[in-house]
């Protein structure tokens with residue numbers, strides 16, 4: 001299990017996939033390698049109890065580490081899932097590979113943030129209303145930490161230079 005932790009105890013974590021591929025290949029019925037590649041299909045079957053059937057999956061957990069709670073259902077397949085957010089500073093992630101030929105490849109962005117009704121204090125107020133550390137503004141990777149792009153915007157309040 002991988003645990004991600006926000007730097008400040010009052011912050012929460014937001015995990016956004018940018019690329020997502022988690023599944024297992026079912027057993028192929030033919031024997032030649034070339035044919036296997038074409039007949040093998042992902043095991044991604046709809047079932048309320050186990051939506052990932054017998055294939056590989058990722059499961060998110062809300063903290064604390066001593067008493068983790070599952071956050072959402074197991075996730076698998078080829079579609080980028082909606083962002084996951086923790087209720088506290090800890091966000092856990094567990095990868096389970098099962099079935100034949102697990103395929104796991106994903107790319108994600110993780111941001112610590114806080115929700116404040118009034119002032120964001122020392123944090124930047126995103127257009128969406130969440131507060132993120134100023135260090136995440138106008139970063140060189142053009143990373144969308146706000147979730148609405150406002151931390152990388154060339155317009156105020158971010159006013160990034162050389163960005164979209």
Ligand SMILES: [Ca+2]
Nearest residue numbers: 136143145151
């Ligand atoms: Ca950013």
